[in-house]
Amino acid sequence: MALLNITWRELYDNLNSLRFALATVLLLALMLTNAVVHLREHPVRMQKYRDAATQSVNTLTSRTDLYDLAQKGPGRLYKKPSPLRFCADGGDSLLPTLTDAASYFWSTNTSKSFWRMTYPSATPNLKNIDPDATQIDWAFVIGYVLSLIALLFTFDAVSGEREQGTLRLMLANPIPRHTVLIGKFLGAFISVNIPFVIAVLMNLLVISTSNAVHLGVDEWGRLGIIVGIALLYLCLFLALGLLVSACVKQSAVSLVILLLIWVSFVIFMPNTLASIASRFSPARSYDAFQEDRRQKRRAVLEAYYTQREKTEDPSKRMLIQSEYVTEDAMQDGRLRQAYLSERIAQVSQAQTITRISPVAIIQHLLEVFAGTGLERHLQFVDNVQLYDREYREFIADTERADPESPHIIGIRDGMSKKKVSPEAIPIFEDTLSLSKDFNAAAMDMLLLTLFVVVLLAGAYLAFVRVEV
Amino acid sequence: MLKTLIRRELLDNLMTFRFAAVLLITLLLVVANTVVLIQDYEQRLESYNDSVKRHQQDLDNSKTYSTAYLFIDRSPNPLSIFNVGLDKRLGNYIGIYHGFMPTLWDARMHGTDNPFIAFFSSIDIVFVFEVILSLMGLIFAYDAIAGERERGTLRLVLAQPIGRGQILLAKYISAMACLLVPLILSLLFALLLLTRSIPLSTADFLRIAGIVLTSFAYLSLFYLIGLLISVATRRTGTALMLAMFVWGFLILVYPNLIRATVNPGGDIQARVKIAHNQIQQILDEYERERQKFLENEGIAGETSEFSEALGFYHQADVNPVTLTTYIESISVLSEIRPDFEKYVPVAKRYYNFIGPLTTRTVEKAWRIRKQALDEIYVKQAATDRILLKLSPVGIYDAATQAWAGTDLSGLRDFFSAAQRYRKVKIDYFYAKNAFASREWFVADKGAVDWSTLPTFTFQRSDVGTNANRALPDMFLLLICNLVLFMVIILIFIKSEV
Numbered sequence: 001m002a003l004l005n006i007t008w009r010e011l012y013d014n015l016n017s018l019r020f021a022l023a024t025v026l027l028l029a030l031m032l033t034n035a036v037v038h039l040r041e042h043p044v045r046m047q048k049y050r051d052a053a054t055q056s057v058n059t060l061t062s063r064t065d066l067y068d069l070a071q072k073g074p075g076r077l078y079k080k081p082s083p084l085r086f087c088a089d090g091g092d093s094l095l096p097t098l099t100d101a102a103s104y105f106w107s108t109n110t111s112k113s114f115w116r117m118t119y120p121s122a123t124p125n126l127k128n129i130d131p132d133a134t135q136i137d138w139a140f141v142i143g144y145v146l147s148l149i150a151l152l153f154t155f156d157a158v159s160g161e162r163e164q165g166t167l168r169l170m171l172a173n174p175i176p177r178h179t180v181l182i183g184k185f186l187g188a189f190i191s192v193n194i195p196f197v198i199a200v201l202m203n204l205l206v207i208s209t210s211n212a213v214h215l216g217v218d219e220w221g222r223l224g225i226i227v228g229i230a231l232l233y234l235c236l237f238l239a240l241g242l243l244v245s246a247c248v249k250q251s252a253v254s255l256v257i258l259l260l261i262w263v264s265f266v267i268f269m270p271n272t273l274a275s276i277a278s279r280f281s282p283a284r285s286y287d288a289f290q291e292d293r294r295q296k297r298r299a300v301l302e303a304y305y306t307q308r309e310k311t312e313d314p315s316k317r318m319l320i321q322s323e324y325v326t327e328d329a330m331q332d333g334r335l336r337q338a339y340l341s342e343r344i345a346q347v348s349q350a351q352t353i354t355r356i357s358p359v360a361i362i363q364h365l366l367e368v369f370a371g372t373g374l375e376r377h378l379q380f381v382d383n384v385q386l387y388d389r390e391y392r393e394f395i396a397d398t399e400r401a402d403p404e405s406p407h408i409i410g411i412r413d414g415m416s417k418k419k420v421s422p423e424a425i426p427i428f429e430d431t432l433s434l435s436k437d438f439n440a441a442a443m444d445m446l447l448l449t450l451f452v453v454v455l456l457a458g459a460y461l462a463f464v465r466v467e468v
Numbered sequence: 469m470l471k472t473l474i475r476r477e478l479l480d481n482l483m484t485f486r487f488a489a490v491l492l493i494t495l496l497l498v499v500a501n502t503v504v505l506i507q508d509y510e511q512r513l514e515s516y517n518d519s520v521k522r523h524q525q526d527l528d529n530s531k532t533y534s535t536a537y538l539f540i541d542r543s544p545n546p547l548s549i550f551n552v553g554l555d556k557r558l559g560n561y562i563g564i565y566h567g568f569m570p571t572l573w574d575a576r577m578h579g580t581d582n583p584f585i586a587f588f589s590s591i592d593i594v595f596v597f598e599v600i601l602s603l604m605g606l607i608f609a610y611d612a613i614a615g616e617r618e619r620g621t622l623r624l625v626l627a628q629p630i631g632r633g634q635i636l637l638a639k640y641i642s643a644m645a646c647l648l649v650p651l652i653l654s655l656l657f658a659l660l661l662l663t664r665s666i667p668l669s670t671a672d673f674l675r676i677a678g679i680v681l682t683s684f685a686y687l688s689l690f691y692l693i694g695l696l697i698s699v700a701t702r703r704t705g706t707a708l709m710l711a712m713f714v715w716g717f718l719i720l721v722y723p724n725l726i727r728a729t730v731n732p733g734g735d736i737q738a739r740v741k742i743a744h745n746q747i748q749q750i751l752d753e754y755e756r757e758r759q760k761f762l763e764n765e766g767i768a769g770e771t772s773e774f775s776e777a778l779g780f781y782h783q784a785d786v787n788p789v790t791l792t793t794y795i796e797s798i799s800v801l802s803e804i805r806p807d808f809e810k811y812v813p814v815a816k817r818y819y820n821f822i823g824p825l826t827t828r829t830v831e832k833a834w835r836i837r838k839q840a841l842d843e844i845y846v847k848q849a850a851t852d853r854i855l856l857k858l859s860p861v862g863i864y865d866a867a868t869q870a871w872a873g874t875d876l877s878g879l880r881d882f883f884s885a886a887q888r889y890r891k892v893k894i895d896y897f898y899a900k901n902a903f904a905s906r907e908w909f910v911a912d913k914g915a916v917d918w919s920t921l922p923t924f925t926f927q928r929s930d931v932g933t934n935a936n937r938a939l940p941d942m943f944l945l946l947i948c949n950l951v952l953f954m955v956i957i958l959i960f961i962k963s964e965v
């Protein structure tokens with residue numbers, strides 16, 4: 001009962017305050033801008049993706065010759081833009097949007113190089129002379145603005161009352177201290193949540209009523225998770241505010257400490273740490289990779305030449321050639337994939353180190369559930385590699401199904417001449433799996449919860465020991 | 469009396485916890501980021517040196533005039549540590565060729581090995597100041613008047629024979645003196661680290677002084693904003709809340725919000741299409757003149773014996789999206805067959821005719837392209853920048869970029885130098901009579917000696933130019949300061965104690 005009373009009191013106090021009004025206006029403005037920008041940009045992105053993907057599929061299904069299919073490969077595969085990109089932009093404009101099954105490496109009179117998956121990197125826009133700006137997405141609103149608001153709502157929760165002398169008054173009543181603390185926490189939690197939830201609802205209202213963006217059941221589920229994470233993150237900063245407020249005698253000092261903590265952890269730490277960490281295990285330079293690749297390919301080529309010298313029998317020669325064609329493509333594909341993993345490992349390591357900062361955690365979590373950013377890109381690459389295998393199996397199966405063919409994959413004359421029906425060709429589908437996302441997010445969720453628990457415990461201890 | 473007041477305020481400010489905390493955090497952030505930034509700069513410098521070496525080799529390996537690979541590199545600006553601006557973002561090397569206009573729109577980038585790293589945005593010293601100095605100014609100012617009013621000491625002070633303006637002045641001077649300590653100290657540390665690893669010229673120090681001056685004006689502006697809030701409100705609590713929300717809005721929200729809401733205006737594609745057509749006409753004109761020449765010489769037709777004799781490769785096109793215009797007319801030959809030797813005089817005449825024509829055509833096309841691109845991109849960026857200047861952060865950023873030379877004009881300096889160098893190269897060709905020489909298209913009688921070609925050097929604009937570019941924004945900051953101070957005095961004089 002006392003808890004309820006304290007919570008109500010805190011809530012009333014906050015609802016009448018200036019900060020409540022300002023927070024509401026700020027959050028609403030940001031969230032509405034976010035929605036409008038998303039409605040403007042998402043359809044364009046989607047159209048671009050659809051056009052490109054359709055064209056790629058059309059080119060693929062127009063091929064009826066099995067050799068063509070085996071040699072040219074599935075063409076360009078595109079990453080599906082996430083309808084939830086308004087939640088977290090995730091630097092998606094810096095990430096590649098496609099992988100390319102390229103086959104243009106060499107050709108002779110008798111054979112051509114087979115396809116292998118290449119991973120082009122997004123070319124930075126060197127014409128961009130606009131001033132720098134962060135995207136206004138949910139990650140920004142929650143990570144930066146909401147955390148600041150949380151601190152502004154709690155910095156004087158204990159120290160303010162102590163300054164006014166009302167703390168003594170309250171504690172004179174037969175109320176246990178932890179009830180007071182929980183009441184304060186709940187009061188602040190609810191009062192920050194009111195503007196936040198209103199802003200989120202307005203944002204979703206604008207987005208979901210428009211025809212431009214379609215949100216399915218899966219997306220709504222993800223949005224629910226994202227809001228849940230945001231609330232957890234909010235708790236973290238409320239707990240931090242209460243902790244410092246209980247430790248410090250004056251509210252002004254409490255605010256200065258909180259602001260400095262906030263500025264260092266939220267604004268500076270992610271980027272500074274990342275730039276330090278990204279130097280620890282740098283990937284090979286592109287030139288070094290190319291050199292390595294060239295050498296390994298030459299080794300395969302030379303092995304082929306020596307083998308070919310030894311045999312006179314034309315059918316055997318054909319077999320050797322076909323082996324070379326396959327090996328060349330497979331090896332190159334493996335090397336490219338390994339180099340991609342190397343580059344991504346460097347970035348993920350740097351990202352892991354930034355987890356000391358809660359804003360990096362929330363950024364990562366939101367990206368994971370919004371289906372943007374690096375984690376999403378990795379899933380896309382996984383999907384591509386799965387499809388890569390499926391496609392190769394399809395070629396092999398079709399080849400095996402034709403009894404008239406000599407079964408020498410890699411050479412036109414060695415392969416089945418039967419027409420391939422367009423329906424049989426597997427089509428790439430870029431899907432998202434929620435369970436995979438949970439896996440990727442598990443560590444961050446635990447870390448975030450841990451932070452919250454530690455800070456809350458700290459706030460409790462500090463408050464219990466407070467001298468009034 | 470003013471002295472006593474200043475001393476009192478100074479002591480009041482210096483002995484506080486917030487002063488110590490602010491000092492510590494500023495030092496920490498500036499030093500940590502400077503170390504990271506210096507490493508980054510050195511990496512970029514290394515990549516630049518490698519690239520210069522590689523490009524020199526490419527040039528030395530070019531045997532004929534027409535196939536010369538001449539690339540020039542843009543060195544990283546050491547002052548990008550203070551404000552990185554566009555220094556890391558725009559291309560850093562470009563080809564110099566008479567059939568191509570080197571502009572910032574066509575430059576390419578070396579040294580970005582792992583493109584995924586671009587994920588993390590980079591922080592520069594000015595960014596640290598943008599956030600920290602503004603916060604400092606507000607934290608020191610919010611209770612300056614409101615606090616004294618609450619405690620009742622304001623009444624006490626005003627009972628003395630002192631003007632209200634003097635009180636404000638004393639508060640302003642003492643607070644600024646305090647706030648300068650972390651600013652200057654952290655800069656000194658940063659400079660200490662900098663000069664140990666990067667040689668800086670006197671001009672660079674002057675530019676840094678300019679940045680410090682701008683920082684000072686920026687800091688003062690935020691102190692005055694805080695003072696205004698403090699004068700206008702009755703309670704410190706309210707003043708603090710207002711100050712924090714103003715800070716969050718000006719620093720965090722507004723600069724990003726305005727970029728999101730500004731829609732790239734106008735029909736870009738239509739504008740590009742018009743320019744594309746115009747350039748295409750120029751190219752058609754070029755092609756007509758070329759064909760006329762070939763017909764007069766009786767060697768028309770790309771598949772003719774003449775063309776085979778020369779190992780002819782000809783290309784003249786304009787990119788429909790970027791409007792890059794490129795004209796190339798070269799021969800890829802290692803030697804000329806004896807029975808084709810008769811074509812050599814014609815070929816000399818042809819190249820002597822086509823070389824200057826190419827030069828002229830490309831320059832004509834560039835004038836049209838420049839106009840179009842300026843209208844599309846430069847104007848848009850300029851509007852964005854003006855809108856950004858509604859927040860002091862935008863003004864501060866623009867002014868420090870101008871001082872550091874990493875703003876658009878600073879980078880354009882490089883590309884105008886590149887364009888001048890293209891002229892130098894063409895003049896060199898004329899002086900050597902290169903267009904009409906055998907070495908233009910084939911190197912069988914000796915390769916071209918490139919050692920006499922003047923090398924490219926680029927001097928960053930002098931301090932005076934930097935100052936000129938920074939001054940308007942600095943004045944703007946100064947005027948804001950003055951106006952705010954006036955407003956504060958007016959409000960304070962009228963306010964009841």
